[in-house]
Amino acid sequence: MKQRSFAYLERLLRKKTGQAIHDYRMIEEGDRVMVAVSGGKDSLVLVKILSLLRRAAPVEYELMPVYVNSGFDSGFDRVKAWIEDTLGLDVIIHDAYIREILDTVGDPDKSPCALCSRLRRGHLYSLATQMGADSIALGHHLDDIVETFLLRCFYTGQIGAMAPSRVTDDGKNRIIRPLAYCTSELIDAYFSRLEVEPVTVECPARPDGKRMLVRDYIKRLERDIPRVRYSLFAALGNIDARSLCTKGGDPCGS
Ligand code: SF4
Structure with missing residues (x-):
């Protein structure tokens, strides 16, 4: 990405996030939006952009950052202080003891x-x-969605990805992904100008090798097809169901 000013990057993020919220009707008047803050760059950019958008939004909504x-992780104290001091939002910390559970029930070979x-x-x-939230905002972005699409195709033989907005299988929660139109490159460029250090994850598990492989593959494809990640994302909303190989008749039901 070309060297851009902080103001330009912020404007672009606000525009793309606002557009995704509008297109997928993610937030409505009076909503209580729980923002999942992991302390990594994506979730910190998400909470910052949502708080900026809220100040200018035509509807009133509440943001509840939850960690x-x-x-x-270590270093969440500094992240919490940044959110509270710069964005004026109280952060709820929930101790989940996942590390202890994994140590006890995890399979060392998996x-x-x-x-x-x-x-x-x-x-x-x-x-x-418990908190009466209308939705849970997650920091997944365009690249996460496209990579998940290819991962599912390549490794599970399914067509599917991460929906920008969906109700969970039990019907109790709504998941929204307001950064769905933002690339990781844009988020990284903006995050590098914010004065906050993300948390440090001290986990012995290795990152997902398949995801890295797919990420690298998209980068290589971009040398020949420069807008390939946008085309893949667009394809997810532009499905020609009749041309798929669904068994048992017409997938459109006609
Ligand atoms: S690397 Fe895996 S096990 Fe470790 S914190 Fe991340 S998701 Fe959990």
Whole structure:
């Protein structure tokens, strides 16, 4: 990304986030939005942009930043202070003891990441219900969505990704992803100008190798197809269902 001013990056993030909120009707008048803050760059940019948008929004809504402490991170105190001092939002900290659970029930031969994410999600969902939140905002961005799409195609033989807005399977919570139109490059460029250090994750588990492989693959494809990540994202909202290989008749039901 070209060297851009802080104001330009902030304007672009606000515009793209506002557009996604509008297109997917993510936030409505009087909503109580729980923001999942992991302390990493994506969630910090999310909470900052949402708080800026709220000041100028035509509707009133509440933001409730929540940090689920898994026991792996250090440095959340400085992140909490930054959110409270610069954005004026109170952060709720929830101790989830996930590290202890993984130490006890984890299979040493398997990656603990799937279980860790499930446990974290479970805590977020029950907290949202307890707090009367209308939605849970997550910091996933355009690249996360496109990578998940390819991961599911390549490794599970399914077409699916991460919806910018969806109700959970049990119907109790609504998940929103306001950064769905923002690339990780844009988020990184903006985050590098914010005066806050993300948390340090001290987890012995290795990052997901398949995701890194797909990320690298998209970068290589971009040399020949410069806007390939945007095309992949657009494809997820532009499905020609009749041309798919669904068995048992017309997928459109006609
Ligand atoms: S790397 Fe560690 S903290 Fe991250 S999802 Fe995996 S087990 Fe959890």
